[in-house]
Amino acid sequence: MENKTPILELLNISKRFPGVIALNDVTLTVDTGEIVALIGENGAGKSTLMKILGGAISCDSGTVKIEGQTAEIKSPREASALGIEFIHQELSVLDNLDVAANIFLRREPTKAGPLKLIDRPRLYRDADALLAKLGLDLPSRTPLSRLSLAQQQLVEIARAISTGARIIIMDEPTSSLSLTETNRLLEIVKDLKAHNVSIIYISHRLHEVEEIADRAVVLRDGRNAGELARNEINRDRMVRMMVGRDLKELFTTANGNGLKGKHPDWFAVETLRTQRYPNHAVSFNVARGEVLGIAGLVGSGRSEMARTIFGVDEAIEAKIKLNGETLKFATPRDAINHGVYLVPEDRRSCGLVVDFNVRENISLPNLESYSTAKIISTAKETTAALSAVKSINIKTPSPEMRAANLSGGNQQKVVLARWLTFSPKVIIFDEPTRGIDVGAKAEIYALIRKLASEGVSVIVISSEMEEVLGISDRIAVMHEGRITGFLDRSQFSEEAVMHLATGAAG
């Protein structure tokens, strides 16, 4: 590394939106073959900075330099021409095409002649060669729709590399990946580094940053909040820089002894067979006031189980008891009427009607109680919404704000608020903090704990090891549709969970 000119320099970047300074004199440099983690809470300015780099928006002042040369990036296409590629949190692959078509989209090799027909043999040959080089075991003719999310993400990375990218920006690349898939991705990132590709790695998952980053750059409220070199990177330092204060312990200490003894099988799933795994019956109990964590790899059937309990998916067989009473949930309405709620995995498409405002979202499942003779009282709705906004600290200027405009953490609180207006007996959280910043995470965890202490049975499905170990009183681990084992708090360890999650018998 004799060459000391950084490959990328973002110098003194400022960007003002009407009424807000999104970036204030922010500087970020990246060396060749360096992995720089860009971290900060939601709204800290990370995505604005990356949008400027990608040419999606322009900055008010500041300079972008590539290998020491000032660059004016006015469009994503220009960014691409300079060797800058983005892997976004939301996948941008086309699942109606196959792997090769996705990799070479807009750069298809063509045959000679005026029709510019696609040279199909070459397309697949090139794609296979590229996949082999990356060590990906994927036939290039596989339709994307047949791949898992993680594999689709890898296709996206392959596409970025095939353009000869020198700088790859990864925005929350692991948010939908399982543990093993995450590890696979981190290996690939390290491999890219070995090939002198520079990476800007944006993630809320701090242990990933600990594992791979050469340097961590922290943004807070649109300013540089500090930098950590490889040997200084640790969780506590990063959190302190991100929030600007010492964060009290993220997890309120689990207290599994409270009500647990009194109603050990308050919520009892005696047999449950889902459409995904019709031959595997699942059974478990959750005590009153207990938080049962459900760990496992993506695809182990956890979300399907949650959806089937809640009545969204039709069960092959279901025998569920709540406080001794046998329940039959054919639709979510049945579950809701019995006090069993689901906070789904995908907030934006299942949890909320994002075009509805906060008030309308909170009242939606409980609308009858805000109405007289089927006519809704907006005043009653507003009162309920205001009290929810206040009691669980939803950051919104008013209950009339569209949910789409809220941050992920606040959207999640809105989903939760709608169930809190009832008196919940069982709440299932499916990946409750995916894509949510550290501050809001702590608040969600505190809410989960509070619910448990009030006697609610809580089930938390989580792919984040730290989360599932931190929040649960007991953990059930799933593998390919079966529960492979239960762990009590004294048995909690990353190794024990991984052992069961990969299919070892409990």
Add this chain to the structure above:
Amino acid sequence: MKKELGIFILLVVLCIIVSIKNPNFLLAINLQNLARQIGAFGIFSIGLGLVIITGGIELSVGSMMALLGVFMSMMLTEWGVGVVPAILLCILVSMVLSLTHGLLITRLNMQPFIVTLCGLLFYRGLARFITNDETKGFGTVAGLDFLRYVANGNLFGIPMPFVLLILIALVTWVLLHRSVYGRYLFATGRNAEAARYAGINTKRIITAAYVVAGALTAISGIIIAFYTNSVSPANHGNAYELYGIAAAVLGGCSLRGGEGSIVGILIGTALLQVLRNLVNLLGIPSSLDFAVMGAVILIGVMADQILTERRNRRQVTQMRSATKS
């Protein structure tokens, strides 16, 4: 109300221009005639609007009207059915057929466009077959005074179809904008999956919208049949579904679903009828009729789109400044 304001201004401006160019526009007889047509077209347009809010579409309206028209005529003039049973049967048939559309769409997951396109073809064919392709009228059968009054009469100088429209609009306004059903309809149209997770029976909500649309189509159909006083099975009601869709879209309904209002649909209907009237009054060749309508709808929807985007941007800005402070 903001959303309807733009299209309302367009309507007012058009009216002013027409009345300046041709003062006959303001003659009582012209205005009455206009109101009568707005009434007849507005009623089924409201139904179509509800279907569009679910994210669906109903293309069979015109054919359904032809079928119901000849059915009505045959019941009254050939089969000796009484007036009241005939009206009820007519509405019932329409609701049952619409229920079938709704069930095919929600239970078999068929696309609304396909289901109702087949309805469009099927009902037209059926109407022509049962009449041997002969035009049907209501002849000199006694006891039809009430129906003739509803279609052609006035109440205190206001055409009856318009009066009916206002009554129906009031009821559906409460239904759509104040009732639990209306909120569910919007939620389902915006995001059916999220609505299901909130415990809404989305299949029932969507089916109900088609059934209501069927009932309103039947009411409009009876009025229009008595207004034209003859029903030619091959042409009656041709392309009326497009008037309804245009009115709903002009009035702010999004074909993606989840958006729209009764007031908007009313203004949209009025605008379309004023346009038809304008073509006559300003001596524009009637062959240009559809071209004028097409151009105005395009401009109206385009302007609305631009304003909506501007409004959304403003709300995002407001959000940003609110969370930062």
